Amino acid sequence: MNLKKLSEKLYAELVIQFEETISIESPIEKFRTNLALVQKALAQLKIQLAQSGFADEAEEIYFFKKGKPRIYALLILITERYAIEASMPLLGKEKQIAHLKSQLFFIDRFFRQNEFLYQYYRLDAVDLDDRYFRRNRSSQLIGFAEVPDVDPTFSTVADYLFSKFIAYEKLQESIKQEIEMQKGGTDAVHKNAFKDLKWTGEAVNMVELVYGVFETGQVNGGKITLSELMEFFGQAFQVNISGYFKRFADIKRRKSMSKTRYLDEMQQLVSKRIEDSDAWIPEDQKSRYGF
Template sequence: MDNPATPTTRLVMEFVTELYQQLERELNEIDLQTNDIIERSKSSFEACEKAIAKLKEHMATYTFDNMAEEIYFFKELKPKFYSKLIYHVRLFELESQKPVGITKSQKKYFNRHLSEIMRYNQDHQNICKYYRSGAVYMDELYFRRTKLNLLIGFDLSYFNCNESFCSCHDHTVATLLANEKIADYLNSELLKLKNHQRVVAPIGIEDTGISWAESKASFIELMYGLQTLGVFYNTKTKTKADMSQVARFFEMALGVDLGNYYRTFQEIRIRKKGRTIFIDKLREHLIQRMDQADENPRYN
């Protein structure tokens, strides 16, 4: 039986956990700052790189206290970091190579990448089923830095990794986790295309090419303000529209994915730079425009 974790062990694992939580906070902040997926994925990739560099540096001279700790690191901790990195690299590639303006081509593009994820899962179905089921009986072979065994398989990325920092399948788990998020993104994009056709095509509205230029957080701040003021009315229930109805309306009308807007609102509530940054900015600029119109009636 493995010995209990020493105080040093606990401190190291606490450092890794805190480092990951810090990365998540930084990624959330980046998500609030811009609505441009390409810019967001670039900034997020850089944040992930820095966190992983710190992780490697911290673990370079560390000796695991016991087998259970080693397995826990390679099965649970390390894959979380790398799944974030893989996700943002893939997201950048998907967005930067996405066909422009043709719904049929975009559908084909997103479905092709969904098929690639399905093939990857099929090719790695044993480890996929093992990990998702919460099984532990192969942990010693899958998630320890032992000699490679062709009978149990391994991820080819192992050959590009420092042996002291890799197990047979920690990268496979990271890829599976990243693929889950990429699949969510692809399905969300397909749903937006479907909803856009439903809203636009029947009433013949031409695509103007206009899109929201501020951050997603700014839009959600404005949306919550409008809903709170009660400016939206549900004609079916004869009542003020609730937030889920308002959010759904904007997602369909504008072809945007607001994601977990409730979580974003909670982050807006506690941000240090102020709660209503966008609404304050909106008010300031509108007053400036009115002042300019007062001075020059031709200005509008």
């Protein structure tokens, strides 16, 4: 298995493994468990790199630009989240909100300190990839605000910062959501406005739907984890899909002609509606279609 495929495989496994640790009640135990999982994955990547190397320049660039950073970002994310939770004031909503806002300020300052490379990351630019994501390139190309001493055989000048960009964007979004919840703001209002909306179909159908949304990169330009999407859909429609990885395994084991039967049914019904769009709609059905 080449390093690109291995990094993608390990990342997918980590997402599932993290989901399985949700039931761990102790924050420190959950942190230690998840940290060990990420460290093990990184160790596997390092061993494979030492054994096989890269097939070509393109594989090296992909590995240090996307493959390794996605995994290393998980290590940064769980470490930062634990630190924020551990230092959170125990009492006082205003103090807790102030604590969360101070974290947002820190993240924003980090983005500004690394403005040039952060914009390169946001734009998904490629013109400097050869210099940023191949080993033994000079760090003097840009005055990076933060480049730690790293193993030159397993790192490049920019892969660490890309890892932090990925992690900090996710952390920034989760902190903003927590502040809104603390304030009882727009998120809470939105939730109350649609509190009666519930998923009444089979939970496995939602899992199939969310996988489709995830694989096609429809949310945040694809910069969202599968577990985050599952959590959003589950909360929005009040359905428990925490064991989605097991349900997906059931989908894979289906014996029917098509394993994606729910998505196939959706496609057929939407196509039928398009074909029937000019057809007469009975009065008692108009409300269903928004007339």
